Amino acid sequence: MKRPELLLPVGTRDMLEAAIQNGADAVYYGVPHWNARGRTEDFSFEDVEEMIRYARVRGVRTFLAMNILVFEREIRDLPEFLEKLIALKPDAFIIQDIGLARLIKAIAPDQEIHASTQMTLASAEAVNFASQLGFNRAVLARELSLKQIASIKEATPLELEVFVHGALCVSYSGQCLTSENFGGRSANRGQCAQSCRLPYRIFVDGKEYRDTNAQYLFSPHDLCALPRLNDLEEIGIDSLKVEGRLKSPEYVAAVAKAYKKSLDTHDKLPATDMEPLEVLFSRGLSTGWLDGVDHQALVDGTFSNHHGEYLGEVSRIERDSITVSTPDGGVTALPRQGDGILFENPKNGLSLGSRLYGVIERNGKLMLQFGRNFELRKVAPGMKAYRNDSPALEKELQHTFADREKSRRIPVDIVLSGKIGEPLRLTMFDDADHKISVESDIAVEASRDTAESANGKKRDFRELAEKELSALGSTAYAPHSLDIRVPANAFVPGKVLRGLRQKATAAMDDSRMSMAASAPDAARGRALLAHASTHKQAQNAHTPATISVLVRRPNQIEALRGLDIDSAIMDFDWGVKYDEPLEQIRELGLKAGMATLRIHKPGENHYLKNILRLAPDFALVRSLGALAILRGSGIPLHGDYSLNAANSLSYEWLLDQGLQTLHPSWDLNSTQLFDLLGNIDAGRLELALHQYMPAFHSEYCAFARALTDGRRFPECGKICTQHKVEILDHKGEKHFLQSDAECRNTLFVGKPQSALKLFPRLTAAGVNHFRIELLDESPEIARRKIQTYVAAIRGNISIDAAIAQAGVEEKYGLSEGQLFNESVWVDRKKATDPKNKPV
Template sequence: MISATTSPELLLPVGTREMLEAAVKNGADAVYFGVPHWNARGRTEDFTFDDVRDMIRYARIRGVRTFLAMNVLVFERELWELPEFLEKIISLEPDAFIIQDIGLARLIRAIAPQQEIHASTQMTLASAEGVNLVKSIGFNRAVLARELSVKEIAAIKGGTDLELEVFIHGALCVSYSGQCLTSENFGGRSANRGQCAQSCRLPYRIFVDGKEFRDTDAQYLFSTRDLCALPKLDELEEIGVNSLKVEGRLKSPEYVAAVSRAYRKALNQIPLDSKDMEPLEVLFSRGLNTGWLDGDNHQELVNGTFSNHHGMALGQVAKTDRGQIIVALDESVGSTYPQPGDGILFENAALGVSIGSRLYAAQVTHLPHPKRGEPKYLRMEFGRDFDTRQIAVGMQVYRNDSPALERELRKTFTDRNLEERIPVNMVLSGKIGEPLKLTMSDGLHHSAEVVAETPLEAARNSENRSKNEADKALHDLAQKELSGLSATAYQLKHLDIQVDRGAFIPGKVLRTLRQNAAEKLDEIRCQWKVLSPKADDGKAFLESTRAKFKSGASTSGTTFASATPVTDAKHPIISVLVRNPDQIAALKGLDIDRVIMDFDWGVKYDESLQQIRDFGFKAGMATLRIHKPGESHYLKNILRLCPDFALVRNLGALSILKESGIPLTGDYSLNAANSASYDWLLSQGLSTLHPSWDLNSTQLFDLLENIDGQRLELTLHQYMPAFHSEYCAFARALTTGRRFPECGKICTKHKVEILDHKGERHFLQSDAECRNTLFVGKPQSALKLLPKLNAAGVNHYRLEMLTEDAETVRRKVVIYTQAIRGKITIEDAIREAGIQEKYGLSEGQLFNESTWQDRKK
């Protein structure tokens, strides 16, 4: 184990036991891996409880902390089955849990109040206000959203005393974690349930104003490069970030070893060279950059020409010559040339040509009559089965595999002779006639003392040896036997012998003492705080939450009447969300109750607010889905205008608005999936709350059995949001602008649709902070559930518009309101609603009863 000398914790991913050893032996301060059956990387190895116990013990002996990732949403029926499971897993003594679900966090706190919990990046925490709000739940640390710049991270650090964790290396998600419904909508596999289908890595075609846009190289429009924060480490350390996290539980042990070594070296202020960077690119890379840490740069964040591992860029093909290929090397290659056996990839992205082969031989060379400043050239030879005629001048060349490099990295966690161990001091003491004692200490106030089973005897031939000979013989024997620690985490640093002269000590006794001392020191280093988890306390917590809902006392003092009047199920409250002011006029005279404004950048709310009130409706304003430092102006606008209510979409906005006196309602983006989450969110001042869109109808009605249906709002019609991203696909594909205003606000000038691999079109929209949302082109309707929802006491329904003109808005709203009011049948409403849709109507995730299974398992 390489000890850390700097303050930030280096946190590495673990998907297998080998990855654990690779991380620990190459400098990790902490590791994280999935809870059995429950984690956000459904394709990783599913450890047993015994595996988890052994891994925690292995790491703790070596001074490395272990975090168990349980960062998924938990449905109602699952929540009630969890107390015994959680008691068992907490008893294994992990250092912390990484949690997304608020209800799960509260349940863990009820079962073991002293258990450390970390708020996952899946909670979409991007401001100090949001971080401080979840602190009240009992979280000890917040894992920040990956879309933050160093400047924004510093602002958050200055506004909270909670520990902060930041991603520094690995794959980036194009969508905000916890806000991505693409995998579920496109593939039936929820990213919030550990089953991301990586829809962002697929090719898409772009249509602008109805015509395909071909003047772009961004076929893989949403496939981000990989993050490498090595250039930003000093700044993150100066800010005071507590933990630096590497992504990659699906990567290889060799990858973990390479990343651990490079970042450990950098954190220890040892200059990196090309040999440190080489494996970071060769083993797995889609191209490295600093992500959002330097702020928005939409051109750099997404290459657009590929989505898979490409490795290290070598250069371009300069010439093909009699079975050989000559490559003009990029300056960045330095001296890290490919070796025989390496994988080489040739690519022409514009033509969709990608060809790979193993390298047979390579030699640095020069073309005849080289000119000053020309690049170095590499002459490559391949096996006879590789047809070099496929390779054309100008093709890009990458090195994307290296067996030799992997072998070297593998030695770092398999070769015992290379392993750095914990230095220990030993004191061997004893008097003739008394038991021999061995004390082993690690210099960190951990000390183990063991005693031999039999008294120490005098040597029979001691009189024949001189004093020096006897001392040397004893020292040599003790040094030999007591230093044999290769099977442990320790190495002997200093040995002090305090044994009577003339004593006889068999080697077997010394070996037994050494083994017992090492085992005892292991136990001492593994000692953990007493948590005493109790499943019964968790069950009592869940029962009390359900009882509060049934008695109408939920929300811890927040009265429902202060926000939105309770109505009986005979007259449900109908809200319509509009996305441009022109849609409002279409609502005049309709049988609805509320209108929610969700406008784009620069659109005024004042006149629209009054117009809605003049029509006799309650006027609401929606917050954005993300709240970042310096982005409170839209919240200040809500406070200034004092709408009749506000639709809250993120925890930062909830923190700011909860004491405003403005009635609040919560949106699906708060990811409430169970009654314990509902109870806490409602207690923060929300009158009603929309459930997470991860729930299907069965899970929704399970939830309704344990909450008050009048506190739940459900959208009966909407275009489902897929990606919600800081990255602007408009700017990347249609301009050369890195960020606003270089993009010329292109999103306001054109209608853009995205065609997926299934031939379905989807709508790309921007919000008031230039963030993009990809809306599924076929809207979801929950009309079939209406009778059962009414029976469950639900009486808040929402209809969401997108880009429809006023006439279409009116037709849609009329159909749905007539169905809700019981004036037309559900069947007629569904038929009429489907006619209105350009790409048809979908029942969506609410009617998906399938459970995705990984075939690898």
């Protein structure tokens, strides 16, 4: 079997050294200003160049993460920035944005690019479809099981990368709008506020549901795939990815060390290797979705922060100690003096802790001793105890990358040759067939010195040469063998030997750095952007607006009778048949459309086959996998917001794949939307004027976790079909929880978003496709809402009057969402030199 690459995260220079010195085969870090971890340190171009060199010399590949959506005004300023960045010769870019991928390949056709997990690639069809953009590798969605990953691997020639360790998002990456909707900070722009880690209250059929411990309903355990590493290797996964650019160097060192050892030995790791994985940072470790769906195991629900290693339950409190009964199997390692100990009672929300003074282990129990300043009386029997910090452990891990004596070095064979009267030649070979030779500037002389050194021995050239040439401690190399082929009576000054050594190691660095030049050219990127703009069409102000209504309940269809609309899109829940509703819509004289699911996974083609069987008048496409399968079917296709089109290059490519219209990403505000409209055919853009914004879109079922003991369907008893569930957030606002046809959950923001205020400007810009989306409204309320919007679109009432009327119908009011949010979130970190930023 081919050993998979071990890919580690880097957020600081110390993390780079921690990763490389502990076994990373590749590292990834963010492009200055343009990456999905907005809170990491912004490196300068000089930093990026030096870090690439440091890694490549040591045989480690470097991937630059540029995995965010790029807006129209930004992408037009990027060609020169990318030319400069590509010239630094990174091994690959990690990309989310389709337009950005096209731009990079235009500027440097040979540049390797990887499709980020933010592209939501969860099936072989999606991976192969994305490969048309020139991707060399796909980073798969984290919600896949081993069986599903294996099926994708069998069906694609692309390299595959899988997350194996670190934080798990409860929502599909690239499909989460929670942070943006709740806090104005887009996860698709590197500004995730981790809304999933906040506490939520659950309301069932209008009443608060208290019979659950799941206060942190959307906060999953952290991923640890060590128990499944052999399986991933057997499948043939090319790269194993660790999450954690915001973690510490010690964390990176510990994870790299553990995974490298597991890959090398294929054995279960001892407690000493597992200990730091829990203590340094964890919210509890699990195999995530690799073993399939288990809603109860994925989310604990009682906490969301770092807890560390679970020690057990408090069984006794004495005057100066607390006794903890450890779980079966004990703890991974005995706590040490100075470690941080956390005591918690989730039911009462009580949490307190202190530094450990001493510990005694006896008969499956730990007697923990603390200093006098810790009030032991606040701890009660039954509280859970954790070890969540260890200065001693961190210090040990620091030595793995800060101690030069322990540095990971490349073995080299050294040959020094020369004759009297000729220059010295130093030749160096490494284990990867790199060979360099350098010569001295002076000739070798015969020694005339017969004096003895201080220890009574005659000065020996060989001894001097061995000493000078073996002194590689400040380099990436270590001598494997040293062959000196110089006459014994030779004389060469020590500084000449030192100079040769330095020239040789620098030459070896250059040799190991060498790779084919990509010859980036910004002009090719500008030409691509100019071509995309040629699709802009002259606007016809007399083109009537087309109106579609998305229904999520079959009983909402009758509410459309007689309304001045053009089509209805069906987007039904689990188990709802489409045959009769489709004919009902046609009987109303409307075009009948069917929406695909937002996610396409192995084994889920039956839903798309149903669309092909029923042959609706059109399909609303929500994933690349669905587009790959439905393209060429003869069914007219329209693209939805989940395809994340944010710039003209993305628009051009997606429309060229067979879409008639395309809804823009909801990451765009109104200014960015009109920037986009200035460079595309506005007549092929569709915009929802009214909809409940999706926040989380998750494989995890909050219904099953909170309301049942079921791990998966059908153990859950289809609880989602029996109750209306609302989620109360930290700001006191309620949101609607809904399931879909594959048991996935979407949390819809309680206040629907209205874009009516933009309608006059949109029509003036040439937009004439508009959508109204329903959720679970009764037919009566649904009809009144639609009538209001239709009247405004047709010019029968004013926009202001329509907004006022629409707001009356909403349970929690009406919102403008992020469309009119012009603020830009800026972190308080040290900024990069502005000359290195594209904007």
